[in-house]
Amino acid sequence: MNVAITTLVKDLNTTVGTIQVIIAVYALTMASLMLIGGKLQDVIGKKRTFLIGAGIYGIGTTIAALSINSLMLLVGWSILEGIGAALMTPATASIISGTYHGKDRTFALAIWSAMAGVAAAIGPLFGGFLTTFFSWRLGFGLELIIILAILAYSGHIKYFKPIMERSDIDVMGAILSSSGIIVLVAGVLLLNSFKTWTYAPYLMITGILILTVFYFFEKRRISRGKIPLFDINLLKNRDFTLGTSTRLLMNLALAGTVFVMPIFLQAVIGADAFTTGLILMPLTVGLLIFSLVASKISGRLSHRTIIAMGFLVALLGAVLLRSQFTLNAQLIDLVPGMFCLGVGLGLSIPLTADVILTSSGDEKQADASGFMSTAANLGSSMGTAVIGVILILGAISGMYAAIDTTYPNEITKQQYKENINTYFDKLKTTNLEQLRGQTSTASTIVNTTISTAMQWAMDAVSLFMLLGLILTMFMRPFGKEG
Structure with a gap:
């Protein structure tokens, strides 16, 4: 799919x-x-x-x-x-x-x-x-x-x-396990995007907490002689x-x-x-x-x-x-x-x-x-x-290292962080086929970025x-x- x-x-x-x-x-x-x-x-x-x-x-x-x-x-x-x-x-x-x-x-x-x-x-x-x-x-x-x-x-x-x-x-156990896993997996899936990955830890922690409640609920159910x-x-x-x-x-x-x-x-x-x-x-x-x-x-x-x-x-x-x-x-x-x-x-x-x-x-x-x-x-x-x-x-790390090596002291980490989306947009539109076999600055930066990633x-x-x-x-x- x-x-x-x-x-x-x-x-x-x-x-x-x-x-x-x-x-x-x-x-x-x-x-x-x-x-x-x-x-x-x-x-x-x-x-x-x-x-x-x-x-x-x-x-x-x-x-x-x-x-x-x-x-x-x-x-x-x-x-x-x-x-x-x-x-x-x-x-x-x-x-x-x-x-x-x-x-x-x-x-x-x-x-x-x-x-x-x-x-x-x-x-x-x-x-x-x-x-x-x-x-x-x-x-x-x-x-x-x-x-x-x-x-x-x-x-x-x-x-x-x-x-x-x-x-x-065990109806309650089913509800707790399903909801806990849904929230946990949803949090994991949010890691796939720059726009959503800041929310991912909150959902993942919430999912783990729900599953922890599920664990103790099942433990209590077993102690009462019921089937978990x-x-x-x-x-x-x-x-x-x-x-x-x-x-x-x-x-x-x-x-x-x-x-x-x-x-x-x-x-x-x-x-x-x-x-x-x-x-x-x-x-x-x-x-x-x-x-x-x-x-x-x-x-x-x-x-x-x-x-x-x-x-x-x-x-x-x-x-x-x-x-x-x-x-x-x-x-x-x-x-x-x-x-x-x-x-x-x-x-x-x-x-x-x-x-x-x-x-x-x-x-x-x-x-x-x-x-x-x-x-x-x-x-x-x-x-x-x-x-x-x-x-x-x-x-991100590879591109910064390549830029810093190629243009030493010309860009700070803060400047790089602020312009990171622009750099990656340029990388996406770069014709990689033309860079193969070259020793140009652009080739070095792109190659280092890809290799490091x-x-x-x-x-x-x-x-x-x-x-x-x-x-x-x-x-x-x-x-x-x-």
Whole structure:
């Protein structure tokens, strides 16, 4: 959807701001309902929850495909598909976890995780291809075909008996968790714009406070012998908490990388959507292959060891990439770093799902899958916003350093701050193609600005990987060593 914004504005006779709001509402809807979607599995069953979600998603994608205005797109995609995804996503994890056991479950979850990662990497390419050569509506149409196939083959999905009554549903917990996540994610999304990011901390803090109230409300509900929306006692399980945290960090790094790479490739190098997709392919291929490799070698090495190896390889990939972003960058030079990132993500992401779901026990699969999906969705939302902000800050720092070096003592930090919008407007209108290979002042300033911005972004990704590696060290051995 991000790559189709310009086309959507024209086709639906709306504005860029409206489309961005629609995209944000989808993220808000999905993130805020994941916990509820997870818990509904205990009330109406995993299979029924998944199929109801599929039905809602199918209705939503049909409305979105037929949209004649922005309101139809909002209702169809942002709301109905968001609700459908919130019901389906946790259920997929718990259905897989409940259907398979031992090595088979590890392998099945590896495939599931690999598909999610690959989809995140190729989504922009696929969306751009459809929008450019056919229509963005076709993307929604293809989703409908997939939903129909799911419904047609739904008889093959294993049935799991519900373990809760409808009267046991924690309504207040649902309200608190949804509102807290909505406010938190809204705050994160406000980081995407210079105009709104000053409001972001207030919303994020408010969201955290609401979620804190939710935590103590659930704790009190458990002490009274009532069934909570989410069993917070799972957070006392070290492997569950660390597995969820490392998975969030991986999704954050993946979303951030997939966000900044197309910006550099298209805005700086001038690559088209297809070429951009080709440069992302090494990440996609590495992620897919090594997700399967991770499940195979989990019988020889512990999950902790393999996840740590993944973070190390991904960290190496980010380090390799940070020095490659210049005006004269050669696309082939980006391939090793992108592949290492994919390999690292492939080794780590699938096994974190296995750690999370196995450590929670069979009776808590619904709670675990809902919380895991919420954390992963938060990581993806935060990745785009956080890395986007760091990219902007890096560009600001790089441009000032370049100007100060080129014109020493001619401009103060205060003057630079006051005229920063003017400088960036000039950068946006600069013909970068003419600056390549030159040694002019303009070329030096632009090159330093771009290089510093991308280096900051990759340094942030490296930091996430390092933090994930440290957290992994505190996991208990699981698998071969366990």
